[in-house]
Amino acid sequence: MLLQVRDIHTYYGLSHILFGVSLEVDKGECVCLVGRNGAGKTTTLKSIIGLAPPKRGVVAWRGQPINGRAPHWIAQQGIGFVPEERAIFPNLTVWENLDVARKPSTTGEVRWTVERIYDLFPRLKERSNQLGGTLSGGEQQMLTIARTLMGNPELVLLDEPSEGLAPLIVELIGELVAQIKAEGMTILLSEQNLRFALRLSERAYIIDDGKIQFSGTTQELQNNPELVEKYLAVH
Amino acid sequence: MPQIPIESVLIQVLNGLSSGMIFFIVASGLSLIFGVMRVINFAHGSLYMLGAFLATAVGAWVAEKNLGFFVALLIAPLVVAFVGVVLEFTLFKRIYNKEHLLQLLLTYGLTLILADVVRIIWGGEILRLSLPEFLAGATRIMGRRVANYNLALLVVGPLIAFGLWFLLQRTRWGRIIRASVANPEIVSALGINTQWVFTGVFALGCWLAGLGGMLISGRASVSLGMDVEIIVQAFAVVVIGGLGSFTGALVGSVIIGVTVAIGTLYAPSTAQIIPFAIMALVLILRPWGLFGKPER
Ligand SMILES: Nc1ncnc2c1ncn2[C@@H]1O[C@H](COP(=O)(O)OP(=O)(O)OP(=O)(O)O)[C@@H](O)[C@H]1O
Ligand SMILES: [Mg+2]
Numbered sequence: 001m002l003l004q005v006r007d008i009h010t011y012y013g014l015s016h017i018l019f020g021v022s023l024e025v026d027k028g029e030c031v032c033l034v035g036r037n038g039a040g041k042t043t044t045l046k047s048i049i050g051l052a053p054p055k056r057g058v059v060a061w062r063g064q065p066i067n068g069r070a071p072h073w074i075a076q077q078g079i080g081f082v083p084e085e086r087a088i089f090p091n092l093t094v095w096e097n098l099d100v101a102r103k104p105s106t107t108g109e110v111r112w113t114v115e116r117i118y119d120l121f122p123r124l125k126e127r128s129n130q131l132g133g134t135l136s137g138g139e140q141q142m143l144t145i146a147r148t149l150m151g152n153p154e155l156v157l158l159d160e161p162s163e164g165l166a167p168l169i170v171e172l173i174g175e176l177v178a179q180i181k182a183e184g185m186t187i188l189l190s191e192q193n194l195r196f197a198l199r200l201s202e203r204a205y206i207i208d209d210g211k212i213q214f215s216g217t218t219q220e221l222q223n224n225p226e227l228v229e230k231y232l233a234v235h
Numbered sequence: 236m237p238q239i240p241i242e243s244v245l246i247q248v249l250n251g252l253s254s255g256m257i258f259f260i261v262a263s264g265l266s267l268i269f270g271v272m273r274v275i276n277f278a279h280g281s282l283y284m285l286g287a288f289l290a291t292a293v294g295a296w297v298a299e300k301n302l303g304f305f306v307a308l309l310i311a312p313l314v315v316a317f318v319g320v321v322l323e324f325t326l327f328k329r330i331y332n333k334e335h336l337l338q339l340l341l342t343y344g345l346t347l348i349l350a351d352v353v354r355i356i357w358g359g360e361i362l363r364l365s366l367p368e369f370l371a372g373a374t375r376i377m378g379r380r381v382a383n384y385n386l387a388l389l390v391v392g393p394l395i396a397f398g399l400w401f402l403l404q405r406t407r408w409g410r411i412i413r414a415s416v417a418n419p420e421i422v423s424a425l426g427i428n429t430q431w432v433f434t435g436v437f438a439l440g441c442w443l444a445g446l447g448g449m450l451i452s453g454r455a456s457v458s459l460g461m462d463v464e465i466i467v468q469a470f471a472v473v474v475i476g477g478l479g480s481f482t483g484a485l486v487g488s489v490i491i492g493v494t495v496a497i498g499t500l501y502a503p504s505t506a507q508i509i510p511f512a513i514m515a516l517v518l519i520l521r522p523w524g525l526f527g528k529p530e531r
Contacts (some may be wrong), residue, residue, distance in 0.1 A: 049424050075426035083424070089417040092410060099407060100414045101425045151426050 001063070002027045002186055003048070003079075003155055008057030008067070010047045018054065018210045019042045023188075025155065028187060030187040032197040032218075034232060035207035041190035042084055045157040045189045046205065048188075049081040050074045080153030084160045084190075086140035090133030094124050094156070097132050097143055098150050105152035111183075112149045120179065121146055138169035142176065146153060155186045162193045194232055208233045238348075239500050240376045247496045249376070255492025256392025257447050261465055262472040263399060263484040264443030266411045270479030272331050273435045277342035278322075280466030282441050286315045286448025287457040288353055291362035295450075300365040305460055307364055307449055315445025323437040328430065350462060359459050381487035384454055390451065395443075403481075407529055412436055435462040458512045470509035477527020481518035486525060 010018040018040050021038050025031045033185055046052035048059050050071035059067040062171055066074050074080070089097050098117060104110050118125035121142045132143060148156060148171060159228040161177065162170045170193070181187055191197035198204065198218045206214035206221070209232045214221065221227065265279045290311040297303035322345070330338050365371075370387055373380040403409035407433045415422045415432050423429045447465070451457070472491055476483025491510045498506030 043495075051420055051424060070428070071420070071423040072426050072428045075424055081424040083421055087413040087418055087421050091413055092416050096410045097414075098429075100410050100422070102407075103426050147425070 001025075002061070003188070004058070004060040005044070005048065006058045006060065007173070008044075008047055008054035008059065010052050010054045011041050012043075012052065016210070018047065020057065021047075021207065021210065021212055022057075023205050023212065023215070025186060025188050027154075027186055028184060029203065030181050030189060030201045031203045031205070032192050032201040033190040033205045033207055034194055036192065036232065037076055039207045040210040041207060042159055043210070045081065045159050045188070045190055048074075048157060050080060051081075068085070073078055075151065075153075076103070078152075078154040078190050080148040080151050080156045080213060082144050082148045082156060082158045082161065084163060085232075086137065086144050088132040088140050088143045090131065092132055093129050094126075094132060094135070095128045096208075097147050098124075101147045101150040103151045105154065112152050114150070117146045117149060120176065135207055138172065141165060141169075141173055145173075145176065145180070149180070152176060153185075155188065156180070158187055158189045160192065162191065162196045174200065192232075194228065238475070239502060242379055244497060244500065245377065246379045247500050248493055249381055249389070250385055251493035252489060253388040253392075253492070254496065255488040255490075256388045256395075258465075258468055258472050259392055259452055259485050259488035260395055260443050260450065261447035262469040262476070262488055263395070263481060264440035264447070265469050266473050266476075266479055266481065266484045267399075267443070268437060268440035269473075272327070272433055274327060274331060274338050275342070275478075276327075276440070277339065277466060278345035278349060279440070279444050279469065280462040280464075281346045281353075282315050282319065282444035283448040283451075283465050284353060284457075284459075284462040285318065285349060286311050286445030287452040288357050288362065288448075288459060289445070290452040291364050291457050292357070294364040295362075298396060301367040304364060304367050304453065307452075308446075311449040312445035315444035315448070319441025319444075320438045322417035322441075323434050325493055327437060328433065331433070345355055346462060346466075351511065354459060360476025362452070362457045363455075364449075364457075366453050370453070382454075383423055385422055388450065389453075391494070394445070396481070399481060408435075411477045468510060471514045474514045474524060475510075477524025479527040479528075480524065483524050483526030 001024050005021060005023045007020045007022050008018055009020060021044055033041050033044060035038050043052055047054045050069055054067055058065050061077055066077065098114050119180055123139055124142055124146060127139060135143060174196055181200065189197055189201060201218055204216065204218050204221045205212050206227065216228055261283050265276060268274060268276050290307040293307040293310050294303040297306045326341060330341055366384060370384045372383050374383055374386060403412060411427055411432055415429055419429045467492065472484060472487035475490060476487030490513060494509045495506050498509045517524060
């Protein structure tokens with residue numbers, strides 16, 4: 001198993017957010033973590049990358065515990081994090097955003113270069129010298145994904161890539177993620193948009209109130225409308 | 236108002252510009268540290284003073300004045316940068332995300348400690364760094380003598396400004412610093428140890444303080460109390476120019492250097508008030524400074 005999260009409890013200050021979350025991601029899989037606003041998706045991803053280190057429980061990467069290590073150390077082990085809300089560096093150009101994130105994989109390979117990124121994201125190539133802050137929402141989302149790829153990770157934690165984007169742009173982002181997946185990338189995808197998430201993933205977890213409420217194949221989830229109604233429908 | 240020939244005024248502008256260059260070097264360090272770590276370092280002036288005393292000590296130790304100056308130029312700012320690294324590692328990194336009052340207490344406390352350290356080591360002597368011959372003389376401009384050293388400062392200031400611009404805008408290290416200003420958490424999640432970025436930036440800021448102190452020691456006498464004098468000037472500069480802005484630090488330094496120099500000609504007793512008058516004006520009209528951005 002590439003990534004194993006076992007019974008983690010994460011806090012922000014005194015507020016207890018995750019209550020024993022466990023999940024697993026195997027090499028080459030695309031697994032989604034779906035849940036409503038405030039369910040704990042971002043906190044789970046931040047617990048893995050080390051930005052919100054869990055107080056209890058274990059995050060294991062290739063069988064070795066990594067919880068409690070600094071985010072930069074965890075990233076250097078081959079885990080890439082794509083933050084939500086398109087957190088690009090607005091004061092840097094597109095090219096500079098990519099250059100900052102440049103690093104070889106743990107085995108020293110450089111699969112993702114600026115040239116390859118520009119092949120996959122021609123829109124970013126056109127905007128190469130523009131400041132990140134001047135890009136449209138969709139372009140910024142592409143840039144956050146591309147920036148993380150520049151670090152040649154083995155696993156990408158992708159936090160709500162469809163959030164706040166127009167349907168056509170969501171479609172486009174979905175195609176790009178599918179392409180990255182087709183290159184053999186392992187992905188843990190956090191989403192509220194169930195349709196978007198299920199189309200890309202083989203397995204799914206439902207998170208609600210900081211607890212995992214369902215774990216199974218996307219097929220099982222699709223065949224279970226009560227689950228969807230209970231945990232994902234917007235009331 | 237006294238009648239003063241135009242040549243005198245122009246020469247005084249030159250001298251004011253050269254003071255401005257030293258203000259710029261010191262203020263840019265202060266501004267850099269604030270811009271990246273959001274810490275206002277009151278002890279910046281103390282590091283400047285330390286640089287000045289170290290420079291005179293190195294100069295005296297080398298004894299040969301042509302060589303001494305350049306050895307001091309090399310060593311004094313580096314030692315100050317090293318002191319900065321130690322301070323950052325032991326103290327400053329603990330207060331980056333703390334409230335301003337705590338930062339103020341720490342950095343103000345440091346100014347007291349560093350002043351005592353300098354007093355203990357150098358005993359309150361008044362010292363000066365001897366200049367190499369080609370810098371010690373004067374050049375005639377418009378029939379008046381202008382110290383070569385001041386002319387050299389007019390070259391050094393822009394060189395430092397260019398160097399800083401180049402570092403921040405044209406190197407990967409600079410890109411990482413600018414990204415860390417925008418979002419240090421994301422930078423660390425991309426695999427970069429932001430702790431080292433901060434230590435490096437702090438060291439660079441302190442190096443600039445040390446360089447300013449070293450340069451002033453070749454032009455004016457070095458004594459206790461110069462720490463307070465420069466920190467007040469540097470604050471005026473960054474308030475006028477905008478904290479965190481390099482262009483602002485440059486423009487603010489030039490404004491203060493030149494206005495004080497000209498003011499000295501016309502009203503020597505009140506010239507020192509000029510920086511604060513300008514500062515007050517800027518604070519009223521544009522509280523975030525000429526080139527700064529309103530605080531988020
Ligand atoms: N920095 C913080 N300090 C305190 N509480 C926080 C913080 N960040 C998030 N929370 C709380 O933690 C809970 C889980 O938040 P989280 O961001 O993980 O949810 P999410 O599933 O990613 O939601 P969204 O879909 O809105 O992104 C929420 O109740 C939120 O209010
Ligand atoms: Mg979230």
